[in-house]
Amino acid sequence: xxxxxxxxxxxxxxxxxxxxxxxxxxxxxxxxxxxxxxxxxxxxxxxxxxxxxxxxxxxxxxxxxxxxxxxxxxxxxxxxxxxxxxxxxxxxxxxxxxxxxxxxxxxxxxxxxxxxxxxxxxxxxxxxxxxxxxxxxxxxxxxxxxxxxxxxxxxxxxxxxxxxxxxxxxxxxxxxxxxxxxxxxxxxxxxxxxxxxxxxxxxxxxxxxxxxxxxxxxxxxxxxxxxxxxxxxxxxxxxxxxxxxxxxxxxxxxxxxxxxxxxxxxxxxxxxxxxxxxxxxxxxxxxxxxxxxxxxxxxxxxxxxxxxxxxxxxxxxxxxxxxxxxxxxxxxxxxxxxxxxxxxxxxxxxxxxxx
Amino acid sequence: xxxxxxxxxxxxxxxxxxxxxxxxxxxxxxxxxxxxxxxxxxxxxxxxxxxxxxxxxxxxxxxxxxxxxxxxxxxxxxxxxxxxxxxxxxxxxxxxxxxxxxxxxxxxxxxxxxxxxxxxxxxxxxxxxxxxxxxxxxxxxxxxxxxxxxxxxxxxxxxxxxxxxxxxxxxxxxxxxxxxxxx
Numbered sequence: 001x002x003x004x005x006x007x008x009x010x011x012x013x014x015x016x017x018x019x020x021x022x023x024x025x026x027x028x029x030x031x032x033x034x035x036x037x038x039x040x041x042x043x044x045x046x047x048x049x050x051x052x053x054x055x056x057x058x059x060x061x062x063x064x065x066x067x068x069x070x071x072x073x074x075x076x077x078x079x080x081x082x083x084x085x086x087x088x089x090x091x092x093x094x095x096x097x098x099x100x101x102x103x104x105x106x107x108x109x110x111x112x113x114x115x116x117x118x119x120x121x122x123x124x125x126x127x128x129x130x131x132x133x134x135x136x137x138x139x140x141x142x143x144x145x146x147x148x149x150x151x152x153x154x155x156x157x158x159x160x161x162x163x164x165x166x167x168x169x170x171x172x173x174x175x176x177x178x179x180x181x182x183x184x185x186x187x188x189x190x191x192x193x194x195x196x197x198x199x200x201x202x203x204x205x206x207x208x209x210x211x212x213x214x215x216x217x218x219x220x221x222x223x224x225x226x227x228x229x230x231x232x233x234x235x236x237x238x239x240x241x242x243x244x245x246x247x248x249x250x251x252x253x254x255x256x257x258x259x260x261x262x263x264x265x266x267x268x269x270x271x272x273x274x275x276x277x278x279x280x281x282x283x284x285x286x287x288x289x290x291x292x293x294x295x296x297x298x299x300x301x302x303x304x305x306x307x308x309x310x311x312x313x314x315x316x317x318x319x320x321x322x323x324x325x326x327x328x329x330x331x332x333x334x335x336x337x338x339x340x341x342x343x344x345x346x347x348x349x350x351x352x353x354x355x
Numbered sequence: 356x357x358x359x360x361x362x363x364x365x366x367x368x369x370x371x372x373x374x375x376x377x378x379x380x381x382x383x384x385x386x387x388x389x390x391x392x393x394x395x396x397x398x399x400x401x402x403x404x405x406x407x408x409x410x411x412x413x414x415x416x417x418x419x420x421x422x423x424x425x426x427x428x429x430x431x432x433x434x435x436x437x438x439x440x441x442x443x444x445x446x447x448x449x450x451x452x453x454x455x456x457x458x459x460x461x462x463x464x465x466x467x468x469x470x471x472x473x474x475x476x477x478x479x480x481x482x483x484x485x486x487x488x489x490x491x492x493x494x495x496x497x498x499x500x501x502x503x504x505x506x507x508x509x510x511x512x513x514x515x516x517x518x519x520x521x522x523x524x525x526x527x528x529x530x531x532x533x534x535x536x537x538x
Binding site for chain 1: 375378379388389390392394395396412413414415416417418420433489508
């Protein structure tokens, strides 16, 4: 099939429609507004519903409602809007409902700016809202991968009855790249016998709820959730390896940063340095398995992020002190430049050789 | 091959669509391409720019921070981005609207009175494709045929009547570039 040139934000919208998503609730915010814009036009074409809510708080709770009724539903925003949604996301996780939430991260904290960043990593993978819950978190690095991951996002959400977050940034949202959309196929979401769709004259009572007023029962609920999260952690780690086999220095980066780091690896290889890249595709569950597997074989790790050092904590947890873990980051909406990262790599690589 | 092309000017000068034309054309030639607009808090009548990367290798960052080519459609764009162009890069200056010279001596600069030529063709709006024609001739980054193919996709069907005038503009630009090369 022929390739088309598509913006990342539009690709998210098209990918969602192709994955069978028929409900979108959201509120505009740069740098993701092309996504609601696209779906405002696209959803009616496929018999779906697009609704601009009065606020992000409302959007998250509309998602809660639609998910409870068994719909494939999505919302999207950027940093500040995602912060407003956290109460709803916690309720959705507590009530074990499937949905997809998109965060096209911008510079923060606070109002920050609209330039690309990865500074919502902690918020995405460590909670964000209140309570003991987890959100499956996918981090694409290209417009094509966005298309491919949208189907997985909805499938994972349904499989585990859990919110799934697509974590990207302003660059991925704004850039156009060639994509192959593939054949459009009819997607039948799985049966949802738990969905609250009305008793219909004497059917079983179905209650969607995150209230467990008796502590003993709430603990049981938490244990059940923890068991589910353990299964997800074991089964759903995803990553890409680039020249890892003989790498003595391994760069770990996700999303847009990883794209830049690939060029750094190429240049380092051209200059005879054994440098590789590990790109987490799921940032929760974090691909700790691969890090544990390679950590004894490498000299050191370098984590590159568009923030002041967040994912590095997950790398360190996986490395468990076996090797030094270094950091290079740009923040506040600034992009890392391949040459600067390369200089860092060179410094560390040579330092490693002397020891 | 690798070209990082920065196209900058006023909103309405076809800056973003010229970039998309290039990206589409590169895609049709099975090259790796990326297009990214500036998306700051822009205002009507303010500046707009986009970066287009065309390469035979996968593209790392789509952001064109060190352009190999700068197309400056207005003076603020030239002044802002001129220092970022790589040494021995190329600057195409829309001399209809920019009455200053570049300060760089380590790059190739071509002055193109794009608006004047476009007006002489009968449509001032094709100034962007005059400059694009110059770019195609001087760099060969993509073929004119690919750009013409891409025009059909970038222009909505109801605007396809504008394809001939755009084609004329591209040819005029290429002709200018040939004259420049000969001189």
